[in-house]
Amino acid sequence: MKEIIIRSTEEARQVLMEIGVDSYGVETMVPKIGCHAIEISGIPCGVANILKQEMLSIGGDVAVARGTVDCSISETDAVIMGSFKQLARLAEKLVFQPFGLRAMASELTQLLEKLHKRFLKISTPRREILIGKRTLIMGVLNVTPDSFSDGGAYFSKPEALEAALRMEEEGADIIDIGGESSRPGSKPLEAEEELSRIMPVISALSGRLSVPLSVDTTKASVAETAARKGVEIINDISAMTRDANMEHVVAENKLAVVLMHMRGVPETMQEGDLSYGSLRKDIIEFLDERLKKAISAGIEEERVIIDPGIGFGKTGRDNLRLLRYLHEFRSLGRPILVGPSRKRFIGEIVGGTPAERIEGTAASVTASIMNGAHIVRVHDVAFMKKVVQMTDAIVMDDSDE
Numbered sequence: 001m002k003e004i005i006i007r008s009t010e011e012a013r014q015v016l017m018e019i020g021v022d023s024y025g026v027e028t029m030v031p032k033i034g035c036h037a038i039e040i041s042g043i044p045c046g047v048a049n050i051l052k053q054e055m056l057s058i059g060g061d062v063a064v065a066r067g068t069v070d071c072s073i074s075e076t077d078a079v080i081m082g083s084f085k086q087l088a089r090l091a092e093k094l095v096f097q098p099f100g101l102r103a104m105a106s107e108l109t110q111l112l113e114k115l116h117k118r119f120l121k122i123s124t125p126r127r128e129i130l131i132g133k134r135t136l137i138m139g140v141l142n143v144t145p146d147s148f149s150d151g152g153a154y155f156s157k158p159e160a161l162e163a164a165l166r167m168e169e170e171g172a173d174i175i176d177i178g179g180e181s182s183r184p185g186s187k188p189l190e191a192e193e194e195l196s197r198i199m200p201v202i203s204a205l206s207g208r209l210s211v212p213l214s215v216d217t218t219k220a221s222v223a224e225t226a227a228r229k230g231v232e233i234i235n236d237i238s239a240m241t242r243d244a245n246m247e248h249v250v251a252e253n254k255l256a257v258v259l260m261h262m263r264g265v266p267e268t269m270q271e272g273d274l275s276y277g278s279l280r281k282d283i284i285e286f287l288d289e290r291l292k293k294a295i296s297a298g299i300e301e302e303r304v305i306i307d308p309g310i311g312f313g314k315t316g317r318d319n320l321r322l323l324r325y326l327h328e329f330r331s332l333g334r335p336i337l338v339g340p341s342r343k344r345f346i347g348e349i350v351g352g353t354p355a356e357r358i359e360g361t362a363a364s365v366t367a368s369i370m371n372g373a374h375i376v377r378v379h380d381v382a383f384m385k386k387v388v389q390m391t392d393a394i395v396m397d398d399s400d401e
Contacts, residue, residue, distance in 0.1 A: 001107050002284050002331040003115055004039045004079070012037075019077045020065030029081065032061050036087055038080040038111065040104075041281075045071040047099050048078050054093050060086040087112055114333035120374070122335060123302040124212055124232035124256045129173075131335045131374045134396065135388050138214065138377040139164075139172035140341065143197045144181045160201040168211050171385035174233065175209065176377060177201060178216035182237055182312075184270040184344070191219045198222070202229045214258075220245035227253040233305075237262050237312065239290040247297035258305045258337055259290045263313030274315050280328050283308050287332055305375065307337040316345035323364060326371035339377035340364035341384075362387045370395055 006012045012033040016026045043051070045068045052062040060082030067073040080087065087108065094105035119132035129136070143160050164175050179197035180189040194217065202213060206229055214233035215226045220243045223234045232255060239259040240246040250257045261283045262269060276282050287306045294304055308322050308329060319340070329336050340346065346360035347353075358380055365376050365384055369391040378384040 001038065001040050001104075001111055002281070003111070003328055004037050005325050005327050006033055006037050015079060016063050019063060019079060020067075021063050022066045025063065025066075029061055029063050033081050035083045036081070036115075038087065038108070040078045040080065042075050043078060044075050044099070045069075045073060047101060047104075048076050050097055050099070050101065051078065051080070051090075051094075051104075054097070055080060055082060055086070055090055058082070058086050058089050058093075060090070084112065084116065110333075111331055115330055117333065120333075120335050121302050122256050122305060123254070123300060125227075125254045126230075126232055127212065128302075129212075134392050135369050135373065136173040136375040137171060137381060137385060137388060138174040138176050138337065138339075138375055139167035139170075139381045140176055140178070140339075140377060140379045141167065141201075142178045142181070143201055144179060157200045157204060161204045164201070164205055164209065167381045168209055170382040172211060172381045174212050174214050174375070175205075176214040176216055176233075176235055177231075178235075179222075180217065182216070182266040184266060184311075186266045188265070188267070191221045194219065194222050195225055199225065199229065202226055202231060206230045212256075218242040218246070220249045223255070224249045224253065227255055232256060233258065236260065237266075237309070239287070240294065241290070247294060247299065250294075250303070251298035254303070256303045256305065257294065257299065258307050259287060259294065260307035260312065260337075261286050261309035266312075269313040274313065274318070276318070279314075279318055279321060280325055283322070284329060284331065287329070291332060291334065301334070305335045305337050306332050307339065310338060310340050311343040311345060316348045319343070319345040323367045323371060326368060326373060330372055335374040336372055337375040337377060338365075338368040338373040340368065341376075341378040341380070358383060366391045 006015060012030045013026055016029055048064045048068050052064060055062045063079040065073060065076040068076045091105045091108045094101040119130060122129040122131060141160060141164055167175055177198050179194040198215060212232040214235050215231050216235040217223055218236050218238045223246060234250055234255050235258040236246060237260045291304055295301055310319050310322060341361050342354040342357045346357045346364060350357060350360040365387050368376055
């Protein structure tokens with residue numbers, strides 16, 4: 001179950017047509033799509049009819065496929081349309097219904113709570129980070145010779161140390177250190193080599209930064225070694241699927257963790273068929289499954305950040321669609337991190353080398369924040385700090401001030 005974002009009557013019409021609503025029903029329901037549209041997949045027609053009757057009784061509606069009313073089809077997807085108040089009332093009514101609708105009521109109530117929660121929290125071994133008052137900036141520090149944008153720029157310890165201190169001064173809220181490139185086509189690195197790159201920098205920064213350190217790694221041994229030196233966040237592009245021991249390391253050390261969606265591995269992720277059955281649905285379902293797996297492994301929910309994985313196994317159009325519909329990821333109830341900085345999809349539109357994509361990155365960061373991002377991962381901290389401040393001033397609700 002997830003919320004879908006509909007910004008125009010044309011988008012509403014397209015959603016209804018996709019689930020098989022007849023033409024008369026489409027034109028009748030389009031004007032009713034207002035504050036919320038909640039999509040549910042694969043429900044029995046009898047259940048869908050109860051759902052529709054209950055929602056109609058309180059002034060909302062439920063769009064279902066043709067053939068649902070007479071049960072000439074076995075199941076249907078559905079879009080529940082109504083205000084927050086109507087949806088909350090629906091959940092109350094479904095509690096007394098049979099056929100699994102009590103469980104649906106619970107899921108709907110939980111979803112509404114997630115969608116309307118203004119503030120979130122990230123817990124690390126050393127602090128609690130409040131999310132929601134402003135957008136946080138994660139500064140990228142790659143101590144690699146071959147990263148797509150800044151490979152080699154901070155490969156020496158003095159340069160990396162200076163860069164980290166400068167990023168903090170420029171306004172970074174988190175410093176994300178990476179020792180292994182994840183650019184398209186990059187080959188995997190042995191843990192020993194990765195550690196040899198990042199640990200001198202982490203050791204040198206220990207006690208010198210007031211902001212938390214993050215490590216961009218998929219290896220449990222790297223995460224554990226870094227944690228001993230004060231690293232608080234693990235940014236795992238594999239969402240803890242690459243190393244079976246990563247969940248234990250994160251849980252044992254009470255680390256925060258970024259779960260990112262990536263299809264395939266960096267070496268081949270942009271090759272072959274990049275199409276999805278349903279881009280946003282597939283990614284949300286993957287991240288939801290990984291979030292639940294993390295919790296079952298003993299990682300508290302407040303330690304998890306989610307990332308849709310801009311540029312990782314997606315086309316340029318996919319990346320643009322993810323930024324446009326980023327609000328849908330709020331259904332996961334966790335802070336959303338987005339990393340569009342200098343990426344190829346920006347170059348496909350505005351041209352230039354990675355370092356020349358700062359304006360395109362600024363536009364992507366702005367769109368990310370306006371569409372629900374809580375944290376943006378960027379290379380150009382000083383420049384993007386101003387972009388973030390201006391966008392926050394537009395977006396953030398200051399009614400309580």
